Amino acid sequence: MKKLDSKIPDGPLAQKWTKYKASSRLISPANKRKLEIIIVGTGLSGASAASALGEQGYSVSSFCYQDSPRRAHSVAAQGGINAAKNYRNDGDSVYRLFTDMIKGGDFRSREANVYRAAEVSNQVIDHFTAIGVPFARDYGGTPETRSFGGVQVSRTFYAKGQTGQQCLLGSYSSLNRQIKKGNVKMFPRREMLDLVLVDGKARGIITRNLITGEIERHGAHAVVLATGGYGTIYYLSTLAVNSNASAALKAFKKGAFFANPAFIQIHPTCIPQLNEFQKKLTLMSESLRNDGRVWVPLKKDDKRQPGDIPEGERDYFLERRYPAFGNLVPRDVASRAVKERCDAGYGVGEAKLAVYLDFRDAIEKQGRKAIEDKYANLFRMYETITGSDPYKEPMSIYPAGHYTMGGLWVDYELMTTIPGLYAIGESNFSDHGANRLGAGSLMQAAGDGYFILPNTINNYLADEIQRPKTSTDTPEFEEAERAVTERINKLMSIRGKQTVTSFHRRLGKIMWDHVGIIRNGKGLEKALEMLEELEDEFWKDLNVTGSTDELNQELEKAGRLADFFELARLMVADALNRRESCGAHFREEYQTPDGEALRNDEEFAHVAVWEYAGKNKAALLHRELLIFKELEMNVRSYV
Amino acid sequence: MNLTLKIWRQKNAKAKGGFVTYKMENVSPAMSFLEMLDALNEKLAKENRDPVAFDHDCREGICGSCGMYINGHPHGPVPAITTCHLPMRYFSDGDTIRVEPWRAKAFPVVKDLIVDRSAFDKIQCEGGFISLDTGSAPDAGSIPVRKRDADTSFDAAICIGCGACVAACKNASAMLFVSARISQYALLPQGRTEARERAGAMVAGMDEAGFGSCSNTGACEAECPKEIKLTNIARLNREYYKAY
Secondary structure: OOOOOOOOOOOOHHHHHHHHHHHOOOOOHHHHOOOEEEEEOOOHHHHHHHHHHHHHOOEEEEEOOOOOHHHOHHHHOOOOEEOOOOOOOOOOOHHHHHHHHHHHOOOOOOHHHHHHHHHHHHHHHHHHHHOOOOOOEOOOOOEOOEOOOOOOOOOEEOOOOOHHHHHHHHHHHHHHHHHHHOOEEEEOOEEEEEEEEEOOEEEEEEEEEOOOOOEEEEEOOEEEEOOOOOHHHHOOEOOOOOOOOHHHHHHHHOOOOEEOOOOEEEEEEEOOOOOOOOOEOOEOOHHHHHOOEEEEEOOOOOOOOHHHOOHHHEEOHHHHHOOOOHHHOOHHHHHHHHHHHHHOOOOOOOOOOOEEEEOHHHHHHHOHHHHHHHHHHHHHHHHHHHOOOOOOOOEEEEEEEEEEOOEEOOOOOOEOOOOOEEEOHHHEOOOOOOOOOOOOHHHHHHHHHHHHHHHHHHHHHHHHOOOOOOOOOOHHHHHHHHHHHHHHHHHHHOOOOEOHHHHHHHHHHHHHHHOOOOEOHHHHHHHHHHHHHHHHHHHHHEOOOOOOOOOOHHHHHHHHHHHHHHHHHHHHHHHHHOOOOEOOEOEOOOEOOOOOEOOOHHHHOEEEEEEOOOOOOOOEEEEEEOOOOOOOOOOOOOO | OOEEEEEEEOOOOOOOOEEEEEEEOOOOOOOEHHHHHHHHHHHHHHOOOOOOOOOOOOOOOOOOOOOOEEOOEEOOOOOOOOHHHOEHHHOOOOOEEEEEOOOOOOOOEEEOOEEOOHHHHHHHHHHOOOOOOOOOOOOOOOOOOOHHHHHHHHHHHOOOOOOHHHHHOOOOEOHHHHHHHHHHHHOOHHHHOOHHHHHHHHHHHHHHOOOEOOOOOOHHHHHOOOOOOOHHHHHHHHHHHHHO
């Protein structure tokens, strides 16, 4: 059994990263040119890493399944990006950001990694500003900030409700600069279908060219996965519909351990489902909770229009339950509170599965113009989708699957348990514990890509400078390609009666009902049985149209779904094993009398790390104990 | 509602394409246009027929993947909307809807409604960036940016690279697309240093990729789902003249 070594440097928390960088091995520019790095995914972490490593002179190959790297789903992040600049003079600091993240993650993340993420956040903002990201400015020309859930300072930098788009296009621009210089070679419309190991080290990947269907081999000295999260496992989620877990799952099956797979954030403010063919729930940025007030009628089955319900007959339940943070409680807390009201019968709308997010008071107080300045595009998006005008009547919102805190286990250097395989951005588990705070994903993804990985990967590659280019004409690549082709042929040859989408819908329902906002032992056991039956049915009755040697979107979906089945089982195992409630993971059996999460630090102050044990075998559990030297593990309270 | 769809089907880049007619019944007005196509595709897959291929991903109007002519308009008849956001409530029972891929020399058809837009990436590689290496940035607050300039820069920077401007233009020109990037940087102090080189390089890249010239008809602005303004093209021209 492999031993988990998180490689956290010694010394005081605030000096670990500086100390690490000073002792990490260096590689001369002449040698860097000879070293090849594969980066899968071109979202904020992948594009940042590809450009930063290209700038250093490495030979980088970058892959994405979209037609252009600019389309990766970081583009859809709305509200903002955190940095501990303290431009508002409101008591912020790197230490405060670190504290907020640890507390927000409910004491289930690593102190050293989180501190480092907070530390590089300032460099990230400097960098984005310098490469032309048009952040919002005050009249004096300095950058504006706003508040986000779970914190009491204003540290979120933003570009209206399109901060992710602006940051991603920034990283895309620096990626393009390196493509032009010849340091990065771009491979769009490629899907990674396996990881190739040579002598136990990550040496390449197998991809499918999504236009021609050709199976390709790519070799390198190291492989970086920047492949995002797996929220689409719920079918209905806030994610891009093609987002998937396949790359991470292939790595898992080749020996990379998977950490905390059950930690998945349900975003409280999404536009509810409007029709049965919908597979995307559009998110309404958390920043809206700065000015919007969340409420339901005090009376059950109140059929009146929201405007007709007088103030005294409204229940502003977040403000009522959490007076200190009010509408700005963290996402997990808000999601559960919304579900609680709806389950109790106070929900609004036809299905009674929604609550109001109301801007009436903010518009009255600040004027329509001020609200337009902050949220114009979000309000317009809401009106486009629903046909209702949020300047006039409150938005209806409901939670949906959003962000995965869980992911591939990585050490302090962001390396997985496979030597030479790295995971960055949302695809790793490292910084958000059991719950991510708003505006933390862009911060972490860009930090990983621009500033952390480019200062750790050298420590591994320094041993590789003598190693020639990785040949793909070897038995290892041969075997990986054969296995990939075999699975594709298997999917094509079932020739059953049911479509890929119909299976995905059913998988999503099982996961949402039993491994969603609230979980319990019985439900999880049941989910396991249902998943087994459904997967069995999938491999017997699936129909994939078309052929393998052409652009075939049904085949793409089928492969991703097959991987989701395996991941679903791992998520259930993890949720079952964690017999406590923490952050976004809420087990009904473990709650306080007033319905708040009840942590069990004695038994569960650890990262649950899963090792693949073979087909149809239960994954093996390892534990990385979390030791809090800096902060005391207190009860997270937003009251 | 019940609809008749006439959709362009083309097996691959080399094959000859043509319109195929499909009947759709009980389409909910709450669906988006792409959800309606999803419903059609699920029906086709059930009948073991090849579903209609189209690019799509975020489904919230920001990734720029989706895009098709709907009744002759890029992204359909409703202004300031991408295809993924186009609600079916804008159509009526009994309508016939014609769906085609972008038509432009620089965007060859890949399959059905999917076109190859890599020419856009190539133009961006020519100069759509600020030449600054990671690690060398000054403090974010050290260079003030006038609020009006930051806002105007943002309004240009929100281009999603979908290609509707090219599809709308009778010359298949990419001027609006290029001008959006040029403007974003030209308006910021950070981008001024190499503004001249950028304009020259990106315009040359655009010409090389096979896009047509601009004759100021304004069709691009009218069809842009993100309402990128024609004034950006004026700014591009100014920057371009300064380049030589």
